[in-house]
Amino acid sequence: MSTGVGKPLLERAQDYDPAALAEIYDQYAPRIYNYIYYRIGDSGLAEDLTANVFLNMLEAIQANRSWRTSFSGWLYRIAHNVVVDQFRRRGKMRELPLDERLVSLEDDPAKSAELTLEVEWLKRAIGDLTADQAEVIILKFIEGLTNAQVAGIMGKTEGAVKSLQYRALASLRKKLESEEQSVKEERH
């Protein structure tokens, strides 16, 4: 993933330049929201936590804990911490309600419904993974980050991320198969 944010913009952000911060927010807020939403499965809470991520970003700048290398990795890391805090407070939420905010990318209503169902299975299956496995799936395949970025955010080595993604995909596959199986059984 390209950060898309040049150095001058980031430097200005560190000086609380409103235009630079607004640009950063517009660029990253939707991604951070997606990441948080997939991790906790609650759109309302995801909205609040996304706001918290950006407030934490300002606090980190104020406390001279700004990014040193990758800005996007640093921001996702804040989001990761915010989610972890949330899990600690309330326990991991495994119920991922079907959300009306799913965006249909398909014109054909029948295909769209089918896809939405498939997407729903996927969301549910990701919600059933361990926290680490879910996170690697979200960061790597939904957010499109590189192994190095994922490793930085999760505090792991790239080698560990490779192993984790293998186990995560294998678990996800099993859960999807079992989901499919139970749907078939319900139909019979």
Next chain:
Amino acid sequence: MSRKRGIESALDKCLFHLQEGDSIEECLARYPKLVQELEPLLRVAVQAQQLRGRVSAPKEALAAGRASFLNQAAILRDERERSRTGTLSRLRDGLRVAWAGLARRRGLTTIAASVLLLFGLLGGGTIASANSLPGDPLYPLKRASEQVQLALAFGSETKAELRDSFDKRRIEEVHSILEVRRETRVRFKGTVLRIADDQWAVSGVDLVMETDTTVEGNPLIGREVHVEAVTRSDGRVIARYVRVITPVTPPATATPVPTATATVTAEPTNTEQTAPALAPVTPTSEPTATQSSSKRKPKRTATPKPTSTPQEPTPSLEPTEVETATPTPTLMEPTPEPPRDVKVKFEGLIREITSASWLIGDHSVQTDASTQVLEEKGTAEVGAWARVKAIRRQDGSLLALQIIIERASETHGEPVEFRGVIDHIGDTEWTVEGQSIRIIDSTVIEGTPEIGHVAEVKALRLSDGSLTAKHISVKPPELQEVEFEGVIESIGDSIWVVDGHSVHIDGETAIQGNAWVGLSVEIRAVVLPDGTILARHIRVKSPTIEPSATPIPTTTPPPTPTPEPPTATPTQENPTEPTATPSPGQDQQAGPTVEAAN
């Protein structure tokens, strides 16, 4: 490489190629022997990618978050600028608490909370703070609300108008402060209207220039300047720092000012005006009353030289503050303002050093016997970063008063490389394996810096022996697992001695069986980067002899480290991986918490 490792690696490469646009079939063709294992995983990966872009954040929520974010940033920026922590810190915390409370309250949506907060800031709060002056508790709120207004304003024209009106407001505040005889710090922007030794006038504010007042740039009448000053109860405004913003005309010295021979000066009363009248103006026959709120008394120019019939004043120019006995219509050639020595400050990289002058940044600065060179932070040499206090002399040349070396040269020094455990992480200095390393802006840091992690350092050893890091690669500590047997020689609260080896015990060490000195134990442990053996599991073997007070040495060989691969079985969450059990405060940069609890 084990088969599992081989699959993991092949999967990762296939995923990379998929990202690059290859099809699953093309990826699999590269690994014909692993098709069975890879294909289902790749299909799941592609399936997972379908979720990309499937969720979109509600626009209202993003807008609310944006407003809250920019609002908070404006407050922090103001706080930073003013270097005040008291009132603003409480204000910020209060806003944050208010925001969090509002946003979390059920039945009150995020957008509503945001709107309320914004109204609080732009509406009621601002009304209350509108008349506040520097030094008032509500003044920070007034400034913060201005920042919010600026951030939310659309279009550069609107923003420019707002900025101008805020600049005017700052000057009005100074006058108000002088009226109430308050002593406080003020900052404002205005146009230089008069320069006379220790008395300047900037947009209607009379400034007292003291010997320690710093002037940055080349001040000429008509130029815009930023002023930091303190007001005194006797009505004086003491300038502390004056920075010239932009030249009015290039070249700078071309800026005309009326001289003693000029009979009229037309000084703009509007502080928003960025450029003064560049040509001599038509005079007024009488001093004209101005609409300006300035309370400054008119200053008389030097002796006029009447020459001919006065003309009608030009209404658009609104000349002010000038009394002329007999005006003259003659267009006088403007005389450049007499140059004067001013103090300047700048900083930059030392590019060249000769016996008479230094090239620092883009400035050539002369030195003489009185120039002080302070080398506490590094040697004064080409490549070092220096802060300079100098005098700009009448001929425009710079004479250095002080050259302070802020950072040693990054281009000289002996390259060194080493690897070690991070003991300390600071903003500008780390300690790795007991060695202090300076971190500079260009230092590249890879990985997540954390105390206890291993850093591979590429640095330069400078002439003073200090190290400046060029590149640091941080890796989690490589913990080695060891298993060994031995006889317990002593048992302490946190350290046991087994066969002469100190074995550390912590809260996570599982001890199976009753341990006594003299009994044999099987120990599974990790070897920390500093060599400490930390036991994870101790099993006390059934005693074959009665425990005695005297340790009975055995012939069990000393522990041999047997490094484990960083991954375990695929069915577990990698229990041997070093990063699986994070230590508190893992990420020193990103936030308060570190790792998910599974």
